[in-house]
Amino acid sequence: MPTKKSISFSIIVSILSFVSISNAAYTELDCSVDPIFSEYSCNQCFEWESQAVWSNIWFMSDQWINTWSTPLILFKDEQDNPEMIPLNWAIWQQVPNSTDFWEYTSNMEDLYNDVEWGYILLPWQSVDWIQSKLWSAYTLLENASLEWENIWLITYPIVAHRISSSDDIEVEPINYKECVLFKSAGPTQPVELPETWPESMLLLLVAMLLGLWLLKITKSSNQNS
DSSP states (O other): OOOHHHHHHHHHHHHHHHHTTTTSOOEEEOGGGOHHHHHTTOSEEEEOOOBOTTOEEOSOEEEEEOOSSSOEEEOGGGOOOOEEEEOTTOEEEEESOSSTTEEEOHHHHTTEETTTTEEEEOTTOEEEEEEEOTTOEEEEEEBOOOTTOEEEEEEEEEEEEEBOTTSOBOSSOEEEEEEEEEEBSOOBOOOOOOSOHHHHHHHHHHHHHHHHHHHHHHHHHHHHO
8 A cells, every 4th residue: 555655756746747748839630530629619629648647737828829811809708718628537626626727828918908908919920828827737536548548628719809901890709719638548546645634735835836946947948048
């Protein structure tokens, strides 16, 4: 039977192993490769790493790209938050378990137009527009799926409007949805957490701080390269 220390260490390893790939690009797929994409009306489709029990998914973000020859405007009150959809009876825990999970990025806020009361993206530009908050994460608690079976789909819906050459905002919206599919690393049973919650929470905090440090180092390295 695993000891409390070994369980706690395994949780830290799973967190840090995720952080090390959090900046890696998704693998883009043709949406026709899996019927789950058409079931959820995905326009652009991606796949990420396979996940095992106690995998932690955080530092999530999405890009808004204007492929039109005219500016686009996005109104905050028309947007739905990204949605995490469990598949094949996988059980994920959302922390915090509330709507206070996502936020607009500072780059997105820079696009806000006080006159139009919306966010304007010029033709052929892109912005990392939404992200999960610092302490927000999903944790895989139970998974009975075989290796490479689908266990989770996250959807990023965007509603925007075109701005004409005469600066009129078109009423008809442009609906677009990006989807990221996660696969199973194999069927596993959930590991019982240590009963000493203060100890486990401290270890989790240390792991998250280490993860943030690794993320900062990675970003700094990318900017200097």
